[in-house]
Amino acid sequence: MRRITLILTLFMVYSTFAQQPLTPEKLWELHRVSGIGLTADKNHVLIGVTTPNVKNNSFDKEYYKLAIKDGKTVSITKEQLELLTEKLNNNKSLKLIHKEVKLTPVLAKDFHKDLDKSSGKIYQGLDHRHWDKWNEGSYNHVFIENIASGALTDIMQGLPYYCPQEPHGGEEDYIWSPDGKKVLYVTKAKVGTQYVVSTNTDIYQYDIATKTTTNLTEGMMGYDTNPSFSKEGVLAWLSMKEDGNEADKNDLYILHNGQKINLTATWDNTVFSYLWSDDGKKIYFIAATNGTQQLFEIEPFAKNPTVKQLTKGIFDINNIIGQSGDLLVVTRNDMNRAPEIYTVNLKGRKAPLEVKQLSHINDYLYKNIAKCPVKERTIKTTDGKDMLAWVIYPPDFNPKKKYPTLLYCEGGPQSALTQFYSFRWNLQLMASQGYIVIAPNRRGMPGHGVEWNAQISGDWGGQVMKDYLAAIDDIAKEPYVDSNRLGAVGASYGGYSVYNLAGIHNKRFKTFIAHCGVFNTQSMFGTTEETFFNNHEFAGPYWEKNNALAQKAYTEFNPIEKVAAWDTPILIIHGGKDYRVPEEQGFQAFTAAQLRGIKSKLLYFPDENHWVLQPQNALLWQRTFFDWLKETLQ
Numbered sequence: 084m085r086r087i088t089l090i091l092t093l094f095m096v097y098s099t100f101a102q103q104p105l106t107p108e109k110l111w112e113l114h115r116v117s118g119i120g121l122t123a124d125k126n127h128v129l130i131g132v133t134t135p136n137v138k139n140n141s142f143d144k145e146y147y148k149l150a151i152k153d154g155k156t157v158s159i160t161k162e163q164l165e166l167l168t169e170k171l172n173n174n175k176s177l178k179l180i181h182k183e184v185k186l187t188p189v190l191a192k193d194f195h196k197d198l199d200k201s202s203g204k205i206y207q208g209l210d211h212r213h214w215d216k217w218n219e220g221s222y223n224h225v226f227i228e229n230i231a232s233g234a235l236t237d238i239m240q241g242l243p244y245y246c247p248q249e250p251h252g253g254e255e256d257y258i259w260s261p262d263g264k265k266v267l268y269v270t271k272a273k274v275g276t277q278y279v280v281s282t283n284t285d286i287y288q289y290d291i292a293t294k295t296t297t298n299l300t301e302g303m304m305g306y307d308t309n310p311s312f313s314k315e316g317v318l319a320w321l322s323m324k325e326d327g328n329e330a331d332k333n334d335l336y337i338l339h340n341g342q343k344i345n346l347t348a349t350w351d352n353t354v355f356s357y358l359w360s361d362d363g364k365k366i367y368f369i370a371a372t373n374g375t376q377q378l379f380e381i382e383p384f385a386k387n388p389t390v391k392q393l394t395k396g397i398f399d400i401n402n403i404i405g406q407s408g409d410l411l412v413v414t415r416n417d418m419n420r421a422p423e424i425y426t427v428n429l430k431g432r433k434a435p436l437e438v439k440q441l442s443h444i445n446d447y448l449y450k451n452i453a454k455c456p457v458k459e460r461t462i463k464t465t466d467g468k469d470m471l472a473w474v475i476y477p478p479d480f481n482p483k484k485k486y487p488t489l490l491y492c493e494g495g496p497q498s499a500l501t502q503f504y505s506f507r508w509n510l511q512l513m514a515s516q517g518y519i520v521i522a523p524n525r526r527g528m529p530g531h532g533v534e535w536n537a538q539i540s541g542d543w544g545g546q547v548m549k550d551y552l553a554a555i556d557d558i559a560k561e562p563y564v565d566s567n568r569l570g571a572v573g574a575s576y577g578g579y580s581v582y583n584l585a586g587i588h589n590k591r592f593k594t595f596i597a598h599c600g601v602f603n604t605q606s607m608f609g610t611t612e613e614t615f616f617n618n619h620e621f622a623g624p625y626w627e628k629n630n631a632l633a634q635k636a637y638t639e640f641n642p643i644e645k646v647a648a649w650d651t652p653i654l655i656i657h658g659g660k661d662y663r664v665p666e667e668q669g670f671q672a673f674t675a676a677q678l679r680g681i682k683s684k685l686l687y688f689p690d691e692n693h694w695v696l697q698p699q700n701a702l703l704w705q706r707t708f709f710d711w712l713k714e715t716l717q
Contacts, residue, residue, distance in 0.1 A: 102453040104478050104515035107705035109452060110506060111135045111698055113421050114444045118404035118414050119146075120168055125407040126151060128424055129159075129167060132444055135698040142698070149424060151407045154441055170254065171230075172263030177291075178228045179257055179266060186243045187220035208275020213612050214250035215660040215692035223247050225257045225268050227291065238289040240296070244270040248284065248308075255309055261316045265290050267299070269308055279614045283326045286310050299338065305331055309356065314363035317383075321354055327615040330497035330540075332533050335368060337383050346383055350390050351532045358403040358411075367393075367411060369400055371499040371530030374459065374471045376400055378413065378427060378436075394427060395435035397457060399502040412441070416504040418475060419454045419511050421445055453478035455514040457502075462523065462557045465549045471531070472523040472554050473500070475514040485565040487716045489513060490555045490592075491522040492573030492580035496539050496547075496620070499529045507695055507704060508574060516709055518570075518716075521558045525550035527576075541622045541632050543576075543604075544583050544640030551580060555591060567593070568716045572708075574598035575664060575693065579642065582672060585653060586645025594715035596708060598656040599664045599693050602672040603643040604636050610665040646675045652682035654711040656704065658691035684711065 103109075112135070119129040127148040134143045146164045148157045159167075170179035188194055191201035204217065211218055223245045227236040239246065246268045247256040257268040266289045273281055285300045286307050300307040305323030312318055318338040322345075323331035333353045335346045346366070347354060355376065357368035367380050372392070376399040381388050394400055398417040404424070405412050411427040415438060424442035431437055456476040464470050477486065491510060493500040500522055504511075510520050524531060526547045527539030539547055551571075559566045569592050573581050578600015585595050601607045605625045608617045618624070623633035638644055653676055657669030669685065676683035686707050688700055695704045 102451050102478075105452050105455075105509075105512050106515070107512065107702055107709070109448070110509060110512055110705075111137055111702060113448055113506075115421065115506070116414070116423050116442055116444050118402055118412065118424055119164070121405035121407060121412065122148065122167060125405070128404060128412050128441070129164060130424060130442065137698045137702065140697055140699045149442055151410060151412065151426065151441065154443070156442075170257075170259065172259050173261070174263060176230055177263070178230055179225060179259065180228055181223050181225050181247060181254070181257065183221045184224050184237065184241075185221045186241060187218075187222075189218060189220035193220065208278070209280075209612075209614060210275055210278040211612075212662045214662060216250070223249070223252075225266065227266065238266055238268070238296075239270070242272070243274050244272050246270045258310055258312070260288070261312050264292065267310045267318075269310065272298075276614075279612060280618060281326055282306050282323070282329055282615055284308060286320055300343075303343075306333075311357070311359060313359045314361065317363065319357065319359065319366060319383075321357070327619050328540075329613075329616060329619075330495070330529075330536070332536070335366065335381070339383070344383070346381055346388050347390065352390075353529050353533070353536065356403060358406065361406045367403055367406075369403060371501055371528075373530060374473060374501055374524050375530075376499065376501045378403070378411070391434065393434050393436050394438055396438070397459075397502060398438075399504075400425075400427075400438075413438075415440075417502040418457050418473070418504065420449060421504045421506075453515070455511045456480060460521070460558070462554055464546075464553050466546065470523055470525065470550060470553070472521055472558075473502075473510075474558065475510045475520040475522070477514050477517050477519070480519075480563075482563045484563060486517065486519045486563055487568035487570070487712075488519040488521065488555075488558060488564045489712075490551060490569070490571040491520050492551060492571060492577035492584075493522070493525075493528065494573065494575030494577040496527045496543065496576035496579075497529065497536060498576075500524050501530065507701060512705070513572075516712070518712070519558070519564060521554055523550060523554035525554070540620055541636065542640075543579065543620065543636065544642075547580070548583060548587060551584060552588070552591070559591075570594040570596070570712060570716055572596040573600070575600065578602075578664070581653075582642035583640070583645065585651055586642060586648040588651070590650070592651055594712065595651055595653040596656070596711060597653065597669075597672065599658060599661050600668065600672070601642070601664055602668045602675075604641045605643075606671070607664065607668060608637075610667060612662045643671065643675070646679065649676065649679060649681055652711075652715045654684050654686065654707070656686040656707075657688070658693065658695065659687065659689035660692040663693045682715070 115133040117131045130147050132145045146159050189204050191203040192199040224239045225246050271284045285298050288297045304326040307322045310320045321333050322336050325331045335354050337344050352370050355369045365380050378394040378400045380391050400413050402414040409430045414422040415425040416422040426439050428437040458474045460472045460474050462470045513520050529536045571592050578597035581595045581597040582602050621636035623630045625637045627633050655669050655673045657666050673685040695701050
């Protein structure tokens with residue numbers, strides 16, 4: 084309650100000031116609101132509020148119960164939260180937990196007890212590191228804890244598999260069956276090199292009485308994730324078809340009367356997350372559509388199940404927390420507002436349904452932050468397609484003035500470019516510094532049909548680059564855009580895009596910023612930790628000389644092959660713990676720029692991964708980012 088009271092007090096103080104443009108410092112004052120779940124009586128939302136502590140280079144975390152009826156907030160402790168969110172069986176005698184177990188010898192001391200000071204690690208497969216951690220022989224496992232005795236049972240039986248899944252899986256990866264007699268969990272039952280070349284996770288069922296395990300998704304070869312039961316005990320989950328393709332269409336399945344039924348087989352889109360309705364008759368889910376993330380529903384037991392869109396607007400619904408009567412509790416954000424808790428009124432007779440703000444944690448700060456106009460723009464691509472783009476304007480935009488303009492290159496490469504809110508790649512923050520930002524939904528992004536989503540694979544440097552150039556050329560025609568002050572910025576695949584554009588842009592841009600980008604596709608193949616990704620995106624390894632599509636990825640679509648044409652200032656940013664796009668990619672790019680005499684700068688974080696997570700590092704990132712733009716575009 085203490086922080087909420089403080090927030091209300093500060094609201095009174097801040098509201099006396101005029102609105103000002105967003106700055107990096109103001110961005111890092113914002114509280115980060117997340118929905119954890121609903122209480123058992125469905126009357127309250129459990130929320131977490133994370134607040135950056137820049138001085139201590141850390142984060143403060145507080146928890147609250149938010150009343151759905153009137154929005155009143157009560158502070159709770161972490162211990163109280165844990166009690167409210169325990170994964171208990173139906174009679175509350177058993178609890179599910181996960182913890183790390185040591186299973187495989189890797190460290191020197193595992194092999195030689197007298198070498199306990201050695202730092203050496205020994206591997207026999209390519210699962211030696213993942214995301215930002217080295218594999219030291221330990222794995223996440225699911226345990227059943229007996230509440231009365233405290234006894235623990237490892238239901239994964241000592242196997243070297245992960246649950247929750249590495250690197251980003253959580254408690255959604257394991258659940259009870261409705262009768263409390265079985266446990267379902269998600270894992271990829273592979274080790275070593277086979278682990279890194281596959282995406283074939285499955286949903287396993289452990290029977291407590293017989294201590295036997297059954298693979299419920301046997302023969303389904305891609306990702307199978309997010310198992311969940313309806314009120315009547317019908318299992319649903321999300322599934323991708325193709326092994327090795329992390330961005331395949333994500334379909335919604337149910338297991339009904341012994342049959343696996345694909346509810347979205349004919350729907351031309353991909354599902355992000357879902358929730359059964361309380362009565363078990365509907366499934367609500369989130370998907371990207373036309374540059375936003377919206378709420379949809381389907382009736383799985385109807386004769387011809389069809390998808391219905393429930394919400395619409397220039398915002399993202401990004402998480403379904405739960406259902407309370409006629410209200411769905413969700414998180415919502417847009418490019419000008421960080422996520423807060425909202426409700427969706429299911430009693431609406433026709434879509435779009437009413438979406439109403441429930442939490443107001445950041446209102447006192449946003450009261451004094453000027454919004455940036457966000458406009459939709461349709462651009463004709465070189466192959467005659469209509470491409471949606473978001474254009475973000477400075478808060479005090481004046482069409483009679485001329486503005487420097489940034490092309491924002493999204494990562495992924497199949498990430499959705501919707502009304503996202505980032506605490507690093509924040510488009511409102513960029514526009515607030517006096518830049519127009521154009522963010523095209525180029526080839527590869529979900530929300531525009533499965534074919535559009537898939538077209539980028541094997542074609543990284545092809546039509547996508549033409550889409551980017553079409554976007555910047557289109558906006559540059561506007562009288563308020565200073566075509567002599569254009570920049571391109573991006574991370575991950577967006578960083579690759581920047582490196583590639585630097586060799587083909589034909590003097591369009593005056594500056595570039597690449598964060599954790601792929602610079603050399605061949606060395607990327609040999610150093611990244613998820614080999615399945617490169618096998619799919621590059622159509623195979625670089626040594627397959629007779630594979631024409633793969634060779635194109637390592638020659639024509641390889642940014643390193645275009646360095647001789649580089650002639651534009653570039654800022655390069657990379658993290659030392661980034662094993663997805665390893666640091667040598669950034670070092671190679673910086674070396675090339677420096678030896679060619681191109682104005683360039685390297686910002687290196689030895690303790691950050693593919694992202695920048697620490698508050699002071701994040702502020703350094705943003706200050707360096709905008710200092711570079713001032714230096715090269717003003």
